[in-house]
Amino acid sequence: MSETLDCPTANAAPTASRWQALADQVLAGEPLTAEQAGEVLACPDSELLNLLDAAYRVRRHYFANQVQLYLLMNAKSGLCPEDCGYCSQSKDSQAEIPKYNILSRDKLMDGARVAKERDARTYCIVISARGPNEREMKAVETIVPEIKEKYGLHICACLGLLTDDQAQRLKACGVDRVNHNLNTGQGHYEKICTTHTFADRVDTLKAVRSAGMEMCSGGIVGMGESNEDLVSMAIELRELGVHSIPVNFLIPIEGVDMPHQEHVTPQYCLKTLAMFRLVCPDREIRIAGGREMHLRSLQPLGLYAANSMFVGDYLTTMGQPPEEDYQMIRDLGFEIVSESEASVC
Template identity: 65%
Template sequence: MTASPEATATPTEPQIQVDRYQKLAERVLAGETISREDALSILTAPDIDVLPILSAGYQIRHRYFGRTVQLYFLMNAKSGLCPEDCHYCSQSKISTAPVPKYNILKRDDLMKAAEIAANQGAKTYCLVISARGPNEREMSAVEQIVPEIKQKYGLDICACLGLLNREQADRLKACGVDRVNHNLNTSEEHYADICTTHTYADRVQTLRHVRDAGMEMCSGGIIGMGESPEDVVSMAFDLRDLGVHSIPLNFLNAIEGTPLQGNMDLNANQCLKALAMFRFVNPDRELRISGGRELHLRSLQPMGLYVANSMFVGDYLTTKGQAPQADYDMITDLGFEVTQNIEPASA
């Protein structure tokens, strides 16, 4: 007996919304700001729409950044020993993850890392300490090392030192720090679920001090911490409203020993849609694929660079990244090129 057409029919695939995302990109390129509803529709789009979303987002990326990729190098200058309880962090006071614990490194160690950053093609050296905020010894160490790194290697300096007051921000500006990283991490509504020892408002205030001191603001977040799609959209718009220059977007690496261990709800398509949404909302801002890309994007990492224009090269703070050569090969295979650092000054 022959089955009827109704019995053998497969479920109807949703129609790919190519025109919708193209029109959104055209609006952005014309100088319009997309709505929160539009941003949410990108983030929650069916996976079948990922390619047209990236294609439309690439037009925005190309307008402002062409085919360039800027590389960043992270240096964990002080590890562990943090009094805060950020639930995602292996260095927090409530983490039992077996991470190295040491106070701020000596000059020679910081200079050696700067040399590695320069040799790996990084344009920006990110000097990071685990702390609520820098103490006087740490501030003095940064003030002494930054001019030397810039003179010898020609690197831009991004300092990530925790919460800052206005005086500390002014001192960082005076010693040559180009930008300060202080991530919002999530939305204001979700913040109390991932940290209780400081507030979202505390983080925003630090960014305002950075801005008022005349430095660039670097701030982004982490996807995959139990937030809603609306939380992710809210963070993207808050970063836009603050005028943040550089946005690192991390994908949760749920490290064992942290309260968020076991959170593995992300997939590659979700990560790509999040990157694209941030590009639509922040069209001319540097967008960086950050921690967790190797874990969650996996073989689709190159696709992220169709909307993002920067990435970390080498390892992260307490987790390993992929080999730098794999990143260089990926960039070359895409037909992109690394934004070169200026020639290092002579020793």
């Protein structure tokens, strides 16, 4: 009796071509639709490597095998009046974290020194706040020129909601980029925060854009959002013209009551990174907070879709030792981009 056997080689071509067709589409300048982006997130695990191969084609076209490194400085911790449900620094958080006002000049300069030593291209100055007060604005305006003169770093400021005037002042003092994450899709936003709106965040990004600075904005995966919410956010970021997109994965923190959080697998994290790459093909995609916990041993695969990452710790959680990041980049055959080599979208 004879029987028909599945042939892996024969079956591989249609599977691979499904995702390569999306890569062809975006490389030809035709944006992914929301439906197509949803298909990426719903990719079967058995097709994951084929999907990553397609995402890597797009990543390599725009960014070669370069990896840009970022270092975060939590310049003001806790003491925030907002109720963002995912955040250990919110007014509702019971997490045991350091709480302090904006750091001194010497500490901010020392953070810049560490960023330079770790081959980071960008130094991110972050404060917990609804928006910066005048003292905080003046501290940033004073320190940024010093940092740029001494270390030549690209400066990203994350100061909360900004007015048009504040954005203009940041541009004038030398800030290159402002981070203000959308965090999730518009339809899901009121489930994670009630003290400000999704529209407030979009308005801040528009103020940054009008001031002539680069926009950095991304989201957090694992807050009970749907695939449609993630796709909606990715398309919004694309349409706003955001330059850099950090993709965070929710880190459960004791004392932070995030009722909608859900487990995400390493495979789903990789699909999310691939979706952002294909929706926003020429934008910097950064593997951000939670990569160590959620991607685990699959972290290196994330860099086939993403082209940047944080090195060192995050705001109130620990990252892995920088040496492990450097080794991972070397093992992939990738290279850390220097300031002189970096290109801006």
